[in-house]
Amino acid sequence: xxxxxxxxxxxxxxxxxxxxxxxxxxxxxxxxxxxxxxxxxxxxxxxxxxxxxxxxxxxxxxxxxxxxxxxxxxxxxxxxxxxxxxxxxxxxxxxxxxxxxxxxxxxxxxxxxxxxxxxxxxxxxxx
Numbered sequence: 620x621x622x623x624x625x626x627x628x629x630x631x632x633x634x635x636x637x638x639x640x641x642x643x644x645x646x647x648x649x650x651x652x653x654x655x656x657x658x659x660x661x662x663x664x665x666x667x668x669x670x671x672x673x674x675x676x677x678x679x680x681x682x683x684x685x686x687x688x689x690x691x692x693x694x695x696x697x698x699x700x701x702x703x704x705x706x707x708x709x710x711x712x713x714x715x716x717x718x719x720x721x722x723x724x725x726x727x728x729x730x731x732x733x734x735x736x737x738x739x740x741x742x743x744x745x746x
Contacts, residue, residue: 646704652726653704657742665689672742678702680711709733 653674660669666688673681681699686692700714709724722733722740729744 645707649704649707649709649724649726653702653709653724653731655744656746657731658745659740659742670740670742671745674702 654676655674657672657674658669660667662668666686669683669685671683678701679699680702682697684694684696686694698713698715700712702709702711704710704724707723707725709720709722711720711722712718713720720735722735725732731742731744733740733742
């Protein structure tokens with residue numbers, strides 16, 4: 620019985636170590652793949668919208684949003700700050716608005732998917 624308990628404890632500890640190591644590896648992969656510029660846009664006859672994110676290897680990010688419609692209404696927003704990836708979650712700290720954004724992030728090739736619990740965003744790598 621004592622041997623079975625030791626083996627069960629050892630097996631549990633092994634699974635825990637493998638699980639934690641794989642999370643760190645995934646974060647490292649995402650940190651490398653996120654670096655660059657990512658964009659989303661929508662265009663039809665009446666309006667144009669564009670979102671662009673830039674991520675640097677130093678952990679900085681910037682954001683640009685542009686909206687323009689056929690009636691002459693125009694809006695743009697900028698934001699930026701520092702980011703980190705923790706357990707597959709993109710955490711962005713804004714220097715402009717004292718805000719903390721959190722997204723589940725997944726990158727497949729030239730596509731990045733962000734989920735904030737309410738909305739899903741799909742961006743394409745442009746650089």
